[in-house]
Amino acid sequence: MTRLSVKKNKGTEYLYLEKPVRMGKTVRNITQYLGPKEKIFKKDIKKAKEEFESNILYIETKMRT
Numbered sequence: 001m002t003r004l005s006v007k008k009n010k011g012t013e014y015l016y017l018e019k020p021v022r023m024g025k026t027v028r029n030i031t032q033y034l035g036p037k038e039k040i041f042k043k044d045i046k047k048a049k050e051e052f053e054s055n056i057l058y059i060e061t062k063m064r065t
Contacts, residue, residue, distance in 0.1 A: 015036075
């Protein structure tokens with residue numbers, strides 16, 4: 001399941017899309033940077049999430065090889 005996370009750096013909040021992927025006994029996160037929180041709108045998040053989920057299978061197979 002893809003989730004939206006907020007990370008704070010020097011007082012500014014940034015948005016990331018994350019998807020945890022299990023590889024054997026370890027769990028890795030595939031992340032995509034969206035931008036500063038105050039400049040991102042809900043429609044931008046929805047569009048980015050759709051693109052991220054459509055490319056996730058390619059990214060997972062690339063990580064496993």
